[in-house]
Amino acid sequence: MASATAPPAAGDTACVLDRDGMGALVRELRARGRTVIGPTVRDDAIVLAKLESAEELPYGWGVEHEAGYYRVRRRPDGAAFAHSAGPQSWKSFLHPERVRQWAADRGPDGEMTVRPERDEPPSFAFLGVRPCDLRAIQIQDRVMIGGPHRDATYGARRGGAFLIVVECTEPGATCFCVSMDTGPAARPGYDLALTEVVDEAGHRFLARAGTDEGAEILAALPRRPADDLTRTRAREDVEAAAGRMGRTMPEVDLRALLAGTLDAERWNDVAARCLTCGNCTMACPTCFCTTTEDVTDLTGDHAERWRRWESCYDLDFTHLPGGSVRGSGRSRYRQWLTHKLGTWWDQFDSSGCVGCGRCIVWCPVGIDITEEAHALHQESLDGQAGTEDGRP
Amino acid sequence: MTAVPLPYRVTANRPESADTRTIELQPVAEALPVFAPGQFAMVYAFGVGDIPVSVAGIDGSALTHTIRGVGATSRALCAVRAGTQVGVRGPFGTGWDLPSAAGRDLIIVAGGIGLAPLRPLVREALSAPGTYGRLNVLVGARTPADLLYRSELDGWGHPYCGVTVDRAGPEWTGNVGVVTALLDQAAFDPHDTTAFACGPEVMIRAAARELLHRGVPAQHIRISLERNMHCATGHCGHCQLGPLLLCRDGPVVAYDRAKPLLTVREL
Ligand SMILES: Cc1cc2nc3c(=O)[nH]c(=O)nc-3n(C[C@H](O)[C@H](O)[C@H](O)COP(=O)(O)OP(=O)(O)OC[C@H]3O[C@@H](n4cnc5c(N)ncnc54)[C@H](O)[C@@H]3O)c2cc1C
Ligand code: SF4
Ligand code: SF4
Numbered sequence: 001m002a003s004a005t006a007p008p009a010a011g012d013t014a015c016v017l018d019r020d021g022m023g024a025l026v027r028e029l030r031a032r033g034r035t036v037i038g039p040t041v042r043d044d045a046i047v048l049a050k051l052e053s054a055e056e057l058p059y060g061w062g063v064e065h066e067a068g069y070y071r072v073r074r075r076p077d078g079a080a081f082a083h084s085a086g087p088q089s090w091k092s093f094l095h096p097e098r099v100r101q102w103a104a105d106r107g108p109d110g111e112m113t114v115r116p117e118r119d120e121p122p123s124f125a126f127l128g129v130r131p132c133d134l135r136a137i138q139i140q141d142r143v144m145i146g147g148p149h150r151d152a153t154y155g156a157r158r159g160g161a162f163l164i165v166v167e168c169t170e171p172g173a174t175c176f177c178v179s180m181d182t183g184p185a186a187r188p189g190y191d192l193a194l195t196e197v198v199d200e201a202g203h204r205f206l207a208r209a210g211t212d213e214g215a216e217i218l219a220a221l222p223r224r225p226a227d228d229l230t231r232t233r234a235r236e237d238v239e240a241a242a243g244r245m246g247r248t249m250p251e252v253d254l255r256a257l258l259a260g261t262l263d264a265e266r267w268n269d270v271a272a273r274c275l276t277c278g279n280c281t282m283a284c285p286t287c288f289c290t291t292t293e294d295v296t297d298l299t300g301d302h303a304e305r306w307r308r309w310e311s312c313y314d315l316d317f318t319h320l321p322g323g324s325v326r327g328s329g330r331s332r333y334r335q336w337l338t339h340k341l342g343t344w345w346d347q348f349d350s351s352g353c354v355g356c357g358r359c360i361v362w363c364p365v366g367i368d369i370t371e372e373a374h375a376l377h378q379e380s381l382d383g384q385a386g387t388e389d390g391r392p
Numbered sequence: 393m394t395a396v397p398l399p400y401r402v403t404a405n406r407p408e409s410a411d412t413r414t415i416e417l418q419p420v421a422e423a424l425p426v427f428a429p430g431q432f433a434m435v436y437a438f439g440v441g442d443i444p445v446s447v448a449g450i451d452g453s454a455l456t457h458t459i460r461g462v463g464a465t466s467r468a469l470c471a472v473r474a475g476t477q478v479g480v481r482g483p484f485g486t487g488w489d490l491p492s493a494a495g496r497d498l499i500i501v502a503g504g505i506g507l508a509p510l511r512p513l514v515r516e517a518l519s520a521p522g523t524y525g526r527l528n529v530l531v532g533a534r535t536p537a538d539l540l541y542r543s544e545l546d547g548w549g550h551p552y553c554g555v556t557v558d559r560a561g562p563e564w565t566g567n568v569g570v571v572t573a574l575l576d577q578a579a580f581d582p583h584d585t586t587a588f589a590c591g592p593e594v595m596i597r598a599a600a601r602e603l604l605h606r607g608v609p610a611q612h613i614r615i616s617l618e619r620n621m622h623c624a625t626g627h628c629g630h631c632q633l634g635p636l637l638l639c640r641d642g643p644v645v646a647y648d649r650a651k652p653l654l655t656v657r658e659l
Contacts, residue, residue: 110476
């Protein structure tokens with residue numbers, strides 16, 4: 001959000017934009033010096049990239065998802081946002097894959113000068129943030145800038161970012177935001193929220209502002225007042241989406257479930273399938289782990305500190321002089337899942353999963369977080385049944 | 393500063409044993425906030441990397457670190473020459489919080505390099521006579537040659553400072569065996585004791601088991617744990633131990649919290 005503490009803009013700002021209005025929105029944001037990032041079709045995927053104009057949006061494209069499966073496909077209705085999560089997430093822009101944190105020089109007598117990276121990131125506008133991904137951004141906010149130590153790189157990028165949420169009307173086969181209570185309707189935290197409606201009355205977007213800056217931008221666009229038909233269709237489409245989730249989580253306290261699974265048999269089962277490749281962690285919009293790299297130039301007197309994404313599936317992740325703490329694949333998958341659904345609560349007072357389904361789609365062997373959670377739940381029920389019957 | 397190191401000048405570098413050295417650091421210009429015993433710094437060897445190192449001595453803004461060379465960065469830090477500079481970030485993590493044990497008997501159990509973070513704790517207790525009950529210091533090392541701070545140890549225990557080694561030649565007349573065996577000679581009232589332990593994880597677990605067995609409650613046993621750490625600011629994810637981020641919720645953790653986590657393999 002442009003100003004995280006600004007109260008929601010006063011009054012009903014709801015209005016309707018048509019496709020030209022969408023074009024004007026991107027132009028207006030660019031005129032205000034914003035770098036607009038949004039979905040576009042590239043290399044047979046809907047990726048997030050810098051947009052020069054709204055015409056680059058994936059009008060007429062959708063996606064098909066399944067575990068380990070992703071295909072773009074044509075849509076006859078011309079919709080721009082009728083697709084769920086792609087391979088990347090907004091963390092690529094807020095918490096970039098590789099950043100320089102500082103550079104240091106050493107003088108002839110061993111004296112050291114350290115220069116913090118002066119990161120002057122673009123002023124971002126994110127167009128097409130799904131409600132689950134808005135929650136993912138809010139979760140990374142807690143991790144990166146919500147604790148006692150503020151991460152400067154993330155803070156500088158996040159601070160000025162303008163967020164345009166587009167509600168979900170076309171969930172994918174691997175989506176479960178309803179289970180995680182993150183969508184498909186927009187939750188607070190956006191500057192603008194849009195709902196795309198395509199029907200006999202035309203292709204249009206119901207828009208409303210969540211901040212003063214959002215209201216100001218809407219006011220600068222060609223628009224018309226929100227009519228009842230558009231409001232009703234928008235609401236119905238989002239409600240219908242909630243009933244079309246491809247996946248669900250077990251309806252239990254997941255944090256408590258996971259806390260009780262440390263000795264579960266199921267970890268052996270999943271470990272036999274998991275390649276510990278770390279794709280799930282790279283694709284996940286909340287996974288934040290990094291490692292550091294120290295490099296020097298040929299003289300050895302100029303050094304740089306870089307930070308890059310790392311995965312808890314890497315064997316070296318828990319390296320200690322005596323060997324890695326989590327040597328087995330079992331312990332590494334267990335770490336990932338218990339962290340996502342369980343201990344994230346202890347550490348950051350929220351779930352680490354928003355139900356976007358990316359980890360399911362981008363797993364080369366199709367391991368499904370919801371299926372694993374159901375299996376762990378079943379195992380815990382079986383265990384309880386055992387004790388109640390007096391069986392071991 | 394928490395992400396960017398400040399330059400500190402190396403004012404001394406002396407050997408403790410074959411693989412361990414103690415370095416003294418002074419801020420070149422700006423100083424970090426004052427460290428508390430039990431907290432740690434990220435110490436940067438130019439161009440090589442930075443690693444978590446506990447404070448082994450605190451004198452205003454001057455820092456003492458005792459470092460065992462086990463890999464690239466720790467060896468580079470053992471090799472720093474007086475007059476050159478290193479980078480320091482911190483202070484990080486929870487401290488021993490000795491003041492909360494006022495009036496109680498103290499037991500300090502150290503194994504190997506684990507004595508380094510306990511040294512400022514011992515000094516803090518010694519500098520406040522009458523504030524605490526009896527001070528027992530139990531030190532274990534692999535061999536007599538691996539003992540740290542040998543010239544200081546004598547003055548450390550009131551009433552008891554015991555030293556033991558895993559193995560020794562005939563010239564060694566002291567104790568041989570595990571550090572927990574020294575508890576028999578310590579003087580303490582288990583119901584009114586706070587214990588502090590640092591060393592290899594097996595030693596910490598053994599010490600905690602013995603202390604529990606003698607009646608010291610788990611919440612009065614404080615241990616310092618080691619995990620891989622890169623940022624020390626809670627952002628890199630490496631130091632997780634179940635629900636804990638050890639750079640933030642540790643390294644000093646009460647044993648009632650740590651025990652269920654330390655018994656799970658590969659957590
Ligand atoms: C809170 C805390 C306090 C410590 N205090 C001391 C101390 O006072 N004296 C002392 O000698 N040692 C201490 N250690 C252990 C010391 O940090 C490791 O021995 C050191 O990090 C090893 O790094 P290396 O590059 O020399 O070795 P390698 O085994 O080559 O390590 C490779 C890389 O792993 C990474 N790494 C990060 N954290 C660790 C870690 N904890 N252990 C191993 N690798 C790590 C580093 O980037 C390191 O460069 C402490 C550790 C922690 C967590
Ligand atoms: S764990 Fe999977 S479903 Fe949950 S937020 Fe991460 S990628 Fe999305
Ligand atoms: S769960 Fe799938 S994506 Fe994640 S590490 Fe295992 S094989 Fe890779």
